Amino acid sequence: MTTHVEKVLSIMRRKVVNGDYNSCDRISEVAIALEMGVSRTPARIALAALEAEGLLEKRKGRGYSVRPIQSQDVAKAIEVRSVLEGLAARNMAQNGMTADTKRRLQNSIRQSAALLESHQPSDDLIGGYQQANVIFHETLMNNCGNEFITHTFERIRHLPLTALGTLAFRPTNLDKERRRLSVGHSQHVIILDAIEKRDGARAEAMMREHSNATLNYADLFVGDYSVISVDL
Numbered sequence: 001m002t003t004h005v006e007k008v009l010s011i012m013r014r015k016v017v018n019g020d021y022n023s024c025d026r027i028s029e030v031a032i033a034l035e036m037g038v039s040r041t042p043a044r045i046a047l048a049a050l051e052a053e054g055l056l057e058k059r060k061g062r063g064y065s066v067r068p069i070q071s072q073d074v075a076k077a078i079e080v081r082s083v084l085e086g087l088a089a090r091n092m093a094q095n096g097m098t099a100d101t102k103r104r105l106q107n108s109i110r111q112s113a114a115l116l117e118s119h120q121p122s123d124d125l126i127g128g129y130q131q132a133n134v135i136f137h138e139t140l141m142n143n144c145g146n147e148f149i150t151h152t153f154e155r156i157r158h159l160p161l162t163a164l165g166t167l168a169f170r171p172t173n174l175d176k177e178r179r180r181l182s183v184g185h186s187q188h189v190i191i192l193d194a195i196e197k198r199d200g201a202r203a204e205a206m207m208r209e210h211s212n213a214t215l216n217y218a219d220l221f222v223g224d225y226s227v228i229s230v231d232l
Contacts, residue, residue, distance in 0.1 A: 006128075088149050112132040
């Protein structure tokens with residue numbers, strides 16, 4: 001169930017950001033379930049999550065519509081998130097991490113590595129990688145040792161594409177997407193290595209690059225992403 005939700009989330013994010021829906025289109029859980037080949041429950045959960053992220057808004061009656069988004073606002077929010085995630089990585093490197101935090105980060109990396117090496121079908125890759133990615137980012141942010149960083153992030157987490165570990169995925173370009181995800185996975189490995197070696201500057205620099213690449217890497221490694229029009 002969880003991977004099905006993550007699959008719908010990742011694909012729907014890409015479709016919304018890429019302008020596949022007009023603002024007048026009604027997006028329903030029934031239609032999404034049929035399109036994605038899942039039951040209505042993961043479709044319903046994913047659509048509610050996208051509403052919480054600020055990408056969709058409830059229509060009068062049933063269904064959702066795409067929420068108009070200003071591209072410059074998204075870019076600014078992602079920039080702020082990258083600074084906060086970089087600072088969180090620096091703090092964790094300087095303060096150290098608990099055995100449980102280290103285990104969660106390592107397990108996340110193992111999960112994403114196994115998925116990328118096994119040539120899983122797109123459904124399993126999308127859902128599994130998204131799940132591992134969220135675990136890595138949330139574990140780092142929530143256990144960095146400075147609650148003011150987490151508190152500040154809470155002020156922007158509802159903005160479009162700023163949730164920790166957010167991915168937008170194009171399953172029709174699976175080989176290119178796998179290449180892009182491999183880069184992200186490698187950066188997770190480097191970030192954890194810097195944290196373990198107590199190298200705060202290196203951890204911060206890599207985390208900022210990694211976090212700020214939400215949109216840029218889609219263009220670099222996949223292409224064919226018209227991210228983001230001024231008014232979706």
